[in-house]
Amino acid sequence: MLFLALVVIEWWGGDCEVVVGTGIEGCEWVSSEGIEGIGGISSAGMEMGGWMLDSCAIERTILLNLKQQWGNLPFIQSWNSFSSPCDWPEIRCTNGRATGIILRNKNITEKIPPSICDLENLAVIDLAYNCIPGEFPTALYNCSKLEYLDLSQNYFLGPISAVIDGISTLRYIDLDGNNFNNDIPPAIGWLPELQTLYLYQNEFNGTFPAEIDNLSNIEVLGMAYNDFVPMAIPPEFGKLKKLKFMWMSVTNLINEIP
Numbered sequence: 001m002l003f004l005a006l007v008v009i010e011w012w013g014g015d016c017e018v019v020v021g022t023g024i025e026g027c028e029w030v031s032s033e034g035i036e037g038i039g040g041i042s043s044a045g046m047e048m049g050g051w052m053l054d055s056c057a058i059e060r061t062i063l064l065n066l067k068q069q070w071g072n073l074p075f076i077q078s079w080n081s082f083s084s085p086c087d088w089p090e091i092r093c094t095n096g097r098a099t100g101i102i103l104r105n106k107n108i109t110e111k112i113p114p115s116i117c118d119l120e121n122l123a124v125i126d127l128a129y130n131c132i133p134g135e136f137p138t139a140l141y142n143c144s145k146l147e148y149l150d151l152s153q154n155y156f157l158g159p160i161s162a163v164i165d166g167i168s169t170l171r172y173i174d175l176d177g178n179n180f181n182n183d184i185p186p187a188i189g190w191l192p193e194l195q196t197l198y199l200y201q202n203e204f205n206g207t208f209p210a211e212i213d214n215l216s217n218i219e220v221l222g223m224a225y226n227d228f229v230p231m232a233i234p235p236e237f238g239k240l241k242k243l244k245f246m247w248m249s250v251t252n253l254i255n256e257i258p
């Protein structure tokens, strides 16, 4: 019995491309009979009609739904129900799970569907150079492992007041080339891992918060081409010991860099 259980575990953990039994092509399926020995359903799986649908097939379903909600994206040809998402050029995988979605310049004109965060290992979202409209996509707060977010060069607008809430794992944020406005929110200070923050070429017309001094890991800060309220460079910037690159031209900041 123990031996059987081990075999099943290996099937689950196996590479997405291996086809098991009569499963749908590209992803593996395990008969639910096979799991009796270890008494239950794996957290990576979901029982469907007596079959164990593995995480590869679940993630493929999520991704194909995303593609559909985005209007089927003619520029994405390889996403189909016959292959593993790990074989699609726009998807990055680690251990057979989708960890990155890279759709730069794919003519996306619709909002980001909240179901994107159903990809529970997602660490990288790069949707730069599209035409995504609307306010900051708060649905992304549910992507609890997100480290890298690039939404640059889209049509986002409005404040980023709570942008950052709940995604404390973020290391890289690029929001340049949108129409975000108002202040940089104090919530910025809740991103202890943040190394890169690009906010240039937006319509920020407020101030930065003192909480910026909490960004102890920040290395790159790009704020140029905004319309901040004229102010001296905040003394808090002097505490950012790892800062290597700061791009502040045309931002209405005066005085010297602390």
Ligand SMILES: *[C@@H]1O[C@H](CO)[C@@H](O)[C@H](O)[C@H]1NC(C)=O
Pocket: 071, 074, 107, 109
């Ligand atoms: C981009 O998408 C829009 C709306 O879906 C469509 O009208 C347009 O033709 C697309 N552009 C290209 C280059 O495919």
Ligand SMILES: *[C@@H]1O[C@H](CO)[C@@H](O)[C@H](O)[C@H]1NC(C)=O
Pocket: 114, 138, 139, 140, 141, 142
């Ligand atoms: C996160 O997901 C939960 C469950 O799907 C949902 O109820 C909640 O509204 C989502 N949060 C955001 C900020 O979208």
Ligand SMILES: *[C@@H]1O[C@H](CO)[C@@H](O)[C@H](O)[C@H]1NC(C)=O
Pocket: 186, 187, 188, 189, 190, 191, 192, 211, 214
């Ligand atoms: C600064 O970061 C710490 C640790 O992440 C956090 O507990 C604290 O609330 C942050 N302070 C501000 C003002 O954001």
Ligand SMILES: *[C@@H]1O[C@H](CO)[C@@H](O)[C@H](O)[C@H]1NC(C)=O
Pocket: 181, 182, 205, 206
């Ligand atoms: C910034 O711009 C927005 C949108 O035009 C406006 O509603 C807001 O009052 C402005 N804020 C400041 C501080 O000027």
